[in-house]
Amino acid sequence: MAADLDFSNRSALITGAASGIGAATAHWLDRHGIARLVLVDRNADGLAALKLGCQVELLPGDISDPDFWSDFAGRPAFDHLVVNAGIPDAFPVAGGDMQDVFRRWRRVMAVNLDGAFLTLAAVLGAMQQAGGGSVVVTAPAAAIKAEPTTAAYAASKAALVQLARVAARESAASGVRVNAIAPGGVDTPIWDAMDFFTDMTREAGSRDAAIQAMGRMGTPLGRYASAEEIAGQIGFLLPTWPQR
Structure with missing residues (x-):
């Protein structure tokens, strides 16, 4: 096993881990020797169906709820964080019922942006105090690509890109790297x-x-890419140097 892909004695938290890119990343890290995974998703059954060989803690819940993150202040620092949870929706900016489209807008923003902010707010502090770690944020190409009916999803991901940039600037002096990847179409x-x-x-x-x-x-x-291909990209960005 190549040294830069050896995650022995390491821990990672992954949001949106029950399926897709999140689940593929959990399996990728498991294959590369991760010692401990904390997996977050509102789909409790999907989390429970994952078959992994490392130590696993499953945390079903809503990442957009601040109360969900309330106990993270006392946890030891994670070595790695994958901010991946997200939901889709498709509707035009104009022409729909105002109450309905705003409800749908807020739902997308709550998970894709508020949830990502809360994830970073809950986990980054301990990483910074520990003096190192790495974060990968999944911010699909919709963040920079304009397509009809994608206003809520695309705007949430564009904001997520800037959130990742700010988190990277705030964390670099503490030895924590924050990167974002922008997958295109993924199955x-x-x-x-x-x-x-x-x-x-x-x-x-x-x-x-x-x-x-x-x-x-x-x-x-x-x-389209497979989830496993994107997991490999995330894995490439996760190693931290020097290793703690």
Whole structure:
């Protein structure tokens, strides 16, 4: 095992860990020797279904609720943090019922932005005091790409990019690195929550066919990435030097 991929005696917290990129990252770290994982997701059944060999603590809950994070002040510092939880929605800026679209806007912002801020606020302080650590924030390409009906999701991710920049500047002097990655199209369960994808699946005849069609339409390579490919990118950014 290469030294820079050896996570022995290390700990990590991952949000949005029950499926998709979060679950793939948990498996990636497990394969690379991580000693302890704390996995956060509101999907308790999805968390419980993960089969990992390392020490695991499962924390089902809502990352946008400050009370969820209330006990983190007394925890030992994590070596690594993956800020990954997020939810989708699709609706136009204009033309909908004002109360409904604002409710949906606030729901997306609460999870994707408020939840990320609370995650960083709860975990970064101990990392800084310990003198080192690494953070990777998942802020998809929607943060810099304008597409119809993506206002809430794209705005939440654009704000998340700037939040990561500020956290990086605040943490660098303490030996904590904060990076953000911007995946493009990735085959994850997040699509299954979108009405248009349900329609595409029905028209294409299967979920796989719908994913392949979106990949051909939307990416230069003609395919979407797998969650495992993105987990490898996250893993590349997580090692800390010098190792504690």
